[in-house]
Amino acid sequence: MAVTEAPRIVTSRLGFEDAHTLGRYLATGGYEGLRKALAMTPEAVAAEVDAASLLGRGGAGFPAGRKWAMLRRSPVTYLVVNGDESEPATFKDHLLVERDPHQLVEGVLIAAYALQVTRAFIFLRGEFALGLERVQAALNEAYAHGAVGRDIFGSGFSVDVVVHPGAGAYICGEETALLESLEGKRGFPRIKPPYFPAAIGLYGAPTVVNNVETMSNLPWIVVHGGAAFAALGEGRSTGTRLFALAGHVNRPGVYELEMVKTTFADLIHAPVLGAGIRHGRQLKAFIPGGVSAPWFGPDQVDLPLGQDEVAQAGSMLGSGSIVVMDDRTCVVRAAWRITRFFSRESCGQCTPCREGSGWLERIMERIETGRGREDDLDLLLDACDNISPGVAWPPQQTTICVLGPSIPSSISSAISMFRDEFLVHIKEGGCPHG
Amino acid sequence: MSEPTPVAAPRRSSGAGPAPTHLTGDILHRARQLLALYPEPRSALVPLCHLAQEQDGWLTPEAMVDIAGLVGVTPGEVLGTATFYDMLHTEPVGRYVVSVCTNIACLLDGAVELLEHAEDSLGIGVGGTTADGTITLEEAECLADCDRAPCVQVNHRYVVARTSEAFDQLVADLRAGARDGEIPPHGTLVRVRRTAGIEADPAAVAEERRLSAEARAARDAASGPEGGA
Ligand SMILES: Cc1cc2nc3c(=O)[nH]c(=O)nc-3n(C[C@H](O)[C@H](O)[C@H](O)COP(=O)(O)O)c2cc1C
Numbered sequence: 001m002a003v004t005e006a007p008r009i010v011t012s013r014l015g016f017e018d019a020h021t022l023g024r025y026l027a028t029g030g031y032e033g034l035r036k037a038l039a040m041t042p043e044a045v046a047a048e049v050d051a052a053s054l055l056g057r058g059g060a061g062f063p064a065g066r067k068w069a070m071l072r073r074s075p076v077t078y079l080v081v082n083g084d085e086s087e088p089a090t091f092k093d094h095l096l097v098e099r100d101p102h103q104l105v106e107g108v109l110i111a112a113y114a115l116q117v118t119r120a121f122i123f124l125r126g127e128f129a130l131g132l133e134r135v136q137a138a139l140n141e142a143y144a145h146g147a148v149g150r151d152i153f154g155s156g157f158s159v160d161v162v163v164h165p166g167a168g169a170y171i172c173g174e175e176t177a178l179l180e181s182l183e184g185k186r187g188f189p190r191i192k193p194p195y196f197p198a199a200i201g202l203y204g205a206p207t208v209v210n211n212v213e214t215m216s217n218l219p220w221i222v223v224h225g226g227a228a229f230a231a232l233g234e235g236r237s238t239g240t241r242l243f244a245l246a247g248h249v250n251r252p253g254v255y256e257l258e259m260v261k262t263t264f265a266d267l268i269h270a271p272v273l274g275a276g277i278r279h280g281r282q283l284k285a286f287i288p289g290g291v292s293a294p295w296f297g298p299d300q301v302d303l304p305l306g307q308d309e310v311a312q313a314g315s316m317l318g319s320g321s322i323v324v325m326d327d328r329t330c331v332v333r334a335a336w337r338i339t340r341f342f343s344r345e346s347c348g349q350c351t352p353c354r355e356g357s358g359w360l361e362r363i364m365e366r367i368e369t370g371r372g373r374e375d376d377l378d379l380l381l382d383a384c385d386n387i388s389p390g391v392a393w394p395p396q397q398t399t400i401c402v403l404g405p406s407i408p409s410s411i412s413s414a415i416s417m418f419r420d421e422f423l424v425h426i427k428e429g430g431c432p433h434g
Numbered sequence: 435m436s437e438p439t440p441v442a443a444p445r446r447s448s449g450a451g452p453a454p455t456h457l458t459g460d461i462l463h464r465a466r467q468l469l470a471l472y473p474e475p476r477s478a479l480v481p482l483c484h485l486a487q488e489q490d491g492w493l494t495p496e497a498m499v500d501i502a503g504l505v506g507v508t509p510g511e512v513l514g515t516a517t518f519y520d521m522l523h524t525e526p527v528g529r530y531v532v533s534v535c536t537n538i539a540c541l542l543d544g545a546v547e548l549l550e551h552a553e554d555s556l557g558i559g560v561g562g563t564t565a566d567g568t569i570t571l572e573e574a575e576c577l578a579d580c581d582r583a584p585c586v587q588v589n590h591r592y593v594v595a596r597t598s599e600a601f602d603q604l605v606a607d608l609r610a611g612a613r614d615g616e617i618p619p620h621g622t623l624v625r626v627r628r629t630a631g632i633e634a635d636p637a638a639v640a641e642e643r644r645l646s647a648e649a650r651a652a653r654d655a656a657s658g659p660e661g662g663a
């Protein structure tokens with residue numbers, strides 16, 4: 001079955017034009033989760049989130065409850081919400097911040113209470129001009145409503161929330177780079193260990209970093225209980241998730257689907273979802289979870305949209321974005337563009353990432369533009385191997401953050417799936433697709 | 435103009451540098467309010483750069499000197515930080531920065547052709563500004579609007595201009611000022627101001643400062659200076 005009867009957890013209000021206003025939010029059950037949470041102990045709220053088995057929606061899929069439990073006890077702690085959303089073809093948080101900003105704010109307040117943090121920051125990529133305005137407006141309304149600030153709803157709990165604009169740098173999505181950026185510095189990822197900001201985070205204080213969608217699930221979880229969330233989906237992949245579908249489908253867009261119960265084929269072909277490949281063409285390949293993920297071909301299309309299921313098949317669900325390429329796509333050009341992205345966005349701290357991405361980009365460019373050489377494929381794979389030895393999945397880590405080891409994914413996928421097309425480019429001196 | 439009471443508990447005092455001379459009036463007032471939102475003044479660096487761009491359209495050397503003084507770093511550190519970020523322009527740009535995404539989803543939907551059309555019709559290359567100072571053209575990485583590919587933003591606001599014709603119409607509208615209400619001049623990023631949670635209860639601030647100092651002392655005692663990370 002393509003679409004289950006699962007409730008809409010984070011997209012329930014999107015049918016309303018005024019979903020971003022406090023009036024609509026309150027009329028549709030808004031801030032009831034926060035009121036309920038404030039009547040519970042912080043520990044009890046965290047226990048519900050743990051019971052929900054909510055996996056982080058930012059890309060790594062780490063359970064939110066476990067992350068919260070790791071927050072080192074300290075008189076000063078912070079919550080930082082990751083709304084950098086810059087992974088190519090990922091556009092779900094865009095929808096949440098623009099269309100339902102109060103849901104995000106309520107989620108942030110629930111987390112702030114459960115974690116008893118000193119202050120919360122919502123970091124949004126600077127290119128979200130409207131999103132920044134919507135979240136700030138929602139926050140202003142929430143302050144006036146008594147939902148944020150001093151003595152929230154008379155509970156005695158106080159917290160301030162600050163909206164912080166980024167300024168255009170993909171790497172700031174990596175959580176330690178985000179913290180550096182929030183401290184007013186260049187977005188250089190921090191050396192690990194410490195592996196988690198929960199030990200040493202913003203200004204050195206213990207910090208929980210969670211994604212916008214992760215936060216947006218919290219009001220529903222508190223109102224309906226962690227068990228109700230965990231009853232949806234299968235195995236470790238519980239609840240629903242936003243999938244951003246892009247590329248050569250008839251109906252690209254963001255779809256909220258119950259985890260595991262839907263397959264990639266359903267997502268691409270179901271009439272209410274992707275509605276099939278455009279112009280009656282065939283599927284050539286798809287990227288299952290952001291451009292850091294290895295590609296899949298038509299024979300993997302029946303895999304379910306589940307974190308472990310996709311991981312076992314050799315890729316990742318990652319940021320929940322699926323890019324569909326039809327049979328007329330030039331895969332060399334596609335892989336080149338992805339490589340160029342990494343080469344531009346590498347922060348430059350680590351040699352394999354900084355130099356490797358540049359080499360790969362130049363070789364890919366010359367193949368695509370008809371100046372490829374016979375040994376270029378070996379050269380590409382060798383350079384990939386230098387960035388991440390073995391070019392395995394999950395990739396071997398050689399650098400400060402995982403951007404570097406993600407670079408080979410698209411090139412090695414494209415070569416292993418479509419070696420012939422690379423050879424045609426090289427032998428015929430250019431792209432047969434024009 | 436009175437200084438706002440900080441919400442956060444600054445650990446390092448700002449204003450180490452000379453008094454601002456370039457940022458003025460409402461922009462300076464808002465800059466001081468922003469500073470008060472963060473436990474460390476330096477955290478306001480990027481937001482202040484956005485504000486400076488709101489005043490001048492780009493990040494001028496004079497503004498960087500003021501920002502340095504306000505957040506307590508050197509002007510060189512402001513420059514060094516700002517150049518890391520694509521949205522902070524240390525050279526003048528047009529009234530409208532038009533960004534065309536050519537990343538994967540947009541590439542699959544004709545973005546490269548659209549960008550070529552933009553270059554030809556505007557008579558400038560990527561990074562260039564039209565002679566009348568109206569439009570600066572940029573090639574963008576993914577702008578998180580991939581279901582409406584190819585994606586175009588003007589001053590970081592989404593517009594729909596998926597074909598050559600639609601692009602030409604957009605440019606004509608921008609030149610005619612037809613979209614001024616929706617799209618403010620380059621530099622103005624967030625038009626909604628923070629209206630609450632700016633002035634904090636002094637007792638709460640004192641308490642937060644005390645806790646913060648305690649935490650730092652405990653951490654420094656446990657792991658050496660600055661957390662050892
Ligand atoms: C290069 C890179 C880019 C990332 N970009 C984002 C991003 O844009 N948004 C996001 O939420 N997480 C991003 N992440 C993941 C974050 O580091 C972090 O795992 C996440 O914000 C944690 O939130 P979650 O547990 O709720 O998913 C990125 C990671 C890497 C390595």
Ligand code: SF4
Binds near residue numbers: 349351401405
């Ligand atoms: S892997 Fe690349 S992006 Fe990550 S820290 Fe190293 S150089 Fe920077």
Ligand code: FES
Binds near residue numbers: 088090540541579
């Ligand atoms: S790839 Fe162009 S907006 Fe995402």
